[in-house]
Amino acid sequence: xxxxxPWFPPLASDELDHLVGAxxxxxxxxxxxxxxxxxxxxxxxxxxxxxxxxxxxxxLAAVExxxxxxxxxxxxxxxxxxxxxxxxxxxEILSAAHDTPEQLYAAWDGAVAxxxxxxDAALADGGLDQRVADGDGAGNHASLRRLLFDLIEEYGRHTxxxxxxxxxxxxxxxxxxxxxxxxQSGAPLTWIRESPE
Numbered sequence: 353x354x355x356x357x358p359w360f361p362p363l364a365s366d367e368l369d370h371l372v373g374a375x376x377x378x379x380x381x382x383x384x385x386x387x388x389x390x391x392x393x394x395x396x397x398x399x400x401x402x403x404x405x406x407x408x409x410x411x412l413a414a415v416e417x418x419x420x421x422x423x424x425x426x427x428x429x430x431x432x433x434x435x436x437x438x439x440x441x442x443x444e445i446l447s448a449a450h451d452t453p454e455q456l457y458a459a460w461d462g463a464v465a466x467x468x469x470x471x472d473a474a475l476a477d478g479g480l481d482q483r484v485a486d487g488d489g490a491g492n493h494a495s496l497r498r499l500l501f502d503l504i505e506e507y508g509r510h511t512x513x514x515x516x517x518x519x520x521x522x523x524x525x526x527x528x529x530x531x532x533x534x535x536q537s538g539a540p541l542t543w544i545r546e547s548p549e
Contacts, residue, residue: 356531357528357529357531358531359376359377359380359381359528359529359541359543360373360377361373361374361376361377367480368475368479368480371480371497371500371501371504372471372500374504375500375503375504375507376543377528378504378507378508378511379464379507379541379543380528380529380541380543381511381527381528381529382408382412382507382510382511382514383460383535383538383541384528384529384533384535385405385511385514385515385517385518385524386405386406386408386409386457386460386514386518387535387536387537387538388535388536388537389405389453389521389537390453391406391452391453393405393521393522394406394409394448394453394456395448395449396517396520396521397517398516398517398520403513403517404448404517405514405517405518405521406448406449406451406453406456407447407448408510408513408514408517409448409456409457409459409460410447410448410451410456410459410460411510412460412463412506412507412510413432413459413460413462413463413464414429414432414433414435414463415503415506416460416463416464416466416467416503417429417430417432417433417463417466417467418433418435419467419499419502419503420466420467420470420471420474420499421470422435422485422486423484423485423486423494423499424470424474424484424485424486424496424499425470425484425485426485432459453537454537454538457535457537457538457539458538458539460538461538461539461541462539464541465539465542468542468543471500474496475496478496479496480495480496480497480500481495481496481497482495482496483495484496484498484499486499
């Protein structure tokens with residue numbers, strides 16, 4: 353039998369396990385693509401694009417905090433973020449030029465840890481069908497399920513960007529981290545559990 357990576361979604365379970373499992377697999381793959389880089393590696397871009405792995409770390413940290421504070425509960429996403437100044441192109445949050453690698457890894461690692469806690473609390477308080485603060489302005493509100501799908505979509509898009517960026521930095525390629533991978537930089541990923549032998 354093939355050893356399964358600890359961040360893979362379950363082979364067979366309920367909708368919630370599969371949604372959270374898919375999100376955690378994307379989070380882990382993204383983090384692997386961004387892991388272990390210095391400032392130059394995090395600032396590398398491709399062609400005319402200004403997108404960098406450092407910018408993606410910062411952007412996805414903002415998306416995590418925005419999703420599970422602002423969109424979920426109608427609360428400001430935290431002192432690190434200033435969503436009232438964000439435009440359609442995310443220029444402020446994609447610019448990581450003045451942040452150190454340590455700051456960028458800490459921002460993403462901390463945001464994901466907070467998101468996981470907030471999601472667990474929300475699920476315990478109403479499940480996937482509960483209505484959240486985010487809506488269309490006409491009194492219609494999204495469900496928690498919608499927030500999870502949106503976050504999976506966001507990670508899918510940016511993990512693809514990270515694939516290209518990391519290959520330019522040092523040639524790292526691959527769909528998933530090696531089964532025994534653990535982060536070299538930043539905090540340990542607490543949702544990575546040891547796989548049964």
